[in-house]
Amino acid sequence: MKAAIFLSTHTTTGQFLEIKDVPRPELKSGYVLLRVLACGVCRTDLHIVERDLSPIQSQLIPGHQIVGEVVESATAELPIGTRVGVSWMGGVDGDCWYCRHEMENLCDKPTFTGYTVNGGYAEYVLARADFTFPLPVGLDDAHVAPLLCAGIIGFRSLRVAGVEHAERVGLFGFGSSASLAIPVLQSWKCEVYVVTRGQSHRDFAASLGVTWVGREEEKPPVELDRAITFAPSGKVVVSALASLRKGGVVAINAIHLDQMPVFDYDKLLWGERQIRSVANMTRQDARDFMKIAQDLHISPQVTVFPLDGANDALQAVKQETEHGSAVIVPRAREK
Ligand SMILES: [Zn+2]
Ligand SMILES: [Zn+2]
Numbered sequence: 004m005k006a007a008i009f010l011s012t013h014t015t016t017g018q019f020l021e022i023k024d025v026p027r028p029e030l031k032s033g034y035v036l037l038r039v040l041a042c043g044v045c046r047t048d049l050h051i052v053e054r055d056l057s058p059i060q061s062q063l064i065p066g067h068q069i070v071g072e073v074v075e076s077a078t079a080e081l082p083i084g085t086r087v088g089v090s091w092m093g094g095v096d097g098d099c100w101y102c103r104h105e106m107e108n109l110c111d112k113p114t115f116t117g118y119t120v121n122g123g124y125a126e127y128v129l130a131r132a133d134f135t136f137p138l139p140v141g142l143d144d145a146h147v148a149p150l151l152c153a154g155i156i157g158f159r160s161l162r163v164a165g166v167e168h169a170e171r172v173g174l175f176g177f178g179s180s181a182s183l184a185i186p187v188l189q190s191w192k193c194e195v196y197v198v199t200r201g202q203s204h205r206d207f208a209a210s211l212g213v214t215w216v217g218r219e220e221e222k223p224p225v226e227l228d229r230a231i232t233f234a235p236s237g238k239v240v241v242s243a244l245a246s247l248r249k250g251g252v253v254a255i256n257a258i259h260l261d262q263m264p265v266f267d268y269d270k271l272l273w274g275e276r277q278i279r280s281v282a283n284m285t286r287q288d289a290r291d292f293m294k295i296a297q298d299l300h301i302s303p304q305v306t307v308f309p310l311d312g313a314n315d316a317l318q319a320v321k322q323e324t325e326h327g328s329a330v331i332v333p334r335a336r337e338k
Contacts, residue, residue, distance in 0.1 A: 005333070006125035007313035009051065009065055011058035019052035020065070020124065020313045028121065028129040030075050035132045037071025037087070042123035043148035044068075044308075044316045044329040046178070046235070047091070047258050051118055052317060055235075055259045059119050066331070067091040067116035068151035069123030070144045071130070078132065086144075087135035088293070089123065090151045091116055092284050094131045108159075108283035115283075124313050126333045136289045139297035149303040149328035150296050151289075153179040156256060157231075158187060158292040160281045164229040164254035168192060173227040174213075175243045176234030177204040179303065179328040180256055184231065185211045186299050196223040198242065207326045222246055231256055237263035240278065241271070249274035256281045305330045 004027045007020040030036050048065045050056045069089040077083040094114035095102050101109040114131070116122045121129070138147050157180035166172055169192045174181045177199035188195050189212065197208040200219040208216045215223060219239070223246050230243035230253045237260050243253045244266070255278065272278070295301075304327025308316040316329040 004126040005310055006064045006121075007310060007331075009063045011054075011061050011063075017318060018314055019317055022311050022313065025125075027127050031129065033132055034076060034129050035073050035081055035087075035135065036075035037069065037089070037128050037130055038074050039069060039071050039123045039126055039128055039333050040086070041070040041144035041148040042066040042068060042331045042333070043151060043153065044320050044331060045091075045152045046320060047152070048117065049317055049320050050235075050259045056118065063118070064121040064123075064125045064128075065117040066122035066124040067093070067118070068148045068153070069116070069128055069130070070138065070147050070151070071123070071128060074127070076132070081132060081135065086138055087130075088138045088147065088151045088289075089116055089128070089130045089135055090155055090284060090289055092134060092286070093120055094134050105285070108285045108288075113283065124310065124331055126310070134286065136286070136293055139293055141297075141300075142302060145305050145307050145330045145332055146302050148330045149179050149305060150183065150293065150301065153303070153328060154183045154296060154301070155284050155289050155292045156180060156281060157184040158295070159284050159288045160184065160231045160254045160256040161187060162288070163279050163281045164231055164252045166191065166193065166229050170194075170228035171196065171225055173198060173223055173230035173243060173246055174208075175199070175230060175232040175239045176236070177208050178233055178323065181231070181233045182207070182211065182327065183301060183303060185213060186301050187295055190295075190299055194225075196225070196227060198223065198246075201323065203326070204323070227251060229254070233257070235259050236261055241266045244271045244276060244278060247276050249276065252277045252279060254279050254281050303327050307332050309333075
């Protein structure tokens, strides 16, 4: 099969991946073999190929927002031809302290799709059957893909921030994940305040009907109940913190931050304000978000790339040139 491979020894700037022919994965018990219909590109993929996250495999197929069709190992629940989703959380041990306490996102021995095991920048992928998710009907493969990490983890961020009905919520940094959180917040009657750099991002946020949009150095005109940061920048976390009311929460939706700047505890954190990180996701988050996405008809903006264009897709995420999500469609046909 054809796949886009990241070599941990690669040195050419911008050309993170090599498109190669590799053996199709062999089926194992408890797994399904999927033909990849689409695979979304996530900022985490960029952190992997730029080595912000340490390489775990010398050769890796990235990609963890996979829409696939079951082609082998059909079960009653997953007959051949079933369309399923696979996300970042590719498996857990099921018996560590965290798994036993309904915190499988923090499992001590997790499998991360497209990081600790091969992912979906390929024609086929192996996935643990119990870590595949039913997908909203009525959305094509490319438009479903970004829901699988940007959507689910954005949704988890709202939970970690403790967002309640009709609250004032700030979104700091604006990309795919933030744009997918907006319809959820609006359905909860929240006021949404967006702070982001780049006029085109601000215009896009404004087009989604948010309450207020500002530049990165601007502060929302009201004190926020909750804030979620989406940029891999500690400075943005401090700006978010500075916008909170007493008792408010900042949730950091980022697997990697450049660094946390020094900040004034007395002014910014005192008053029972909290900073929390958002780590991974549970299967329940995935099921709950897919249901909401279906009910609200959430349809991400996407730009489709062929598998041969995987490097271009990563560059698009790096340059933030796209408003929505870059999605790789391995067998994209010319339209
Ligand atoms: Zn565990
Ligand atoms: Zn992701």
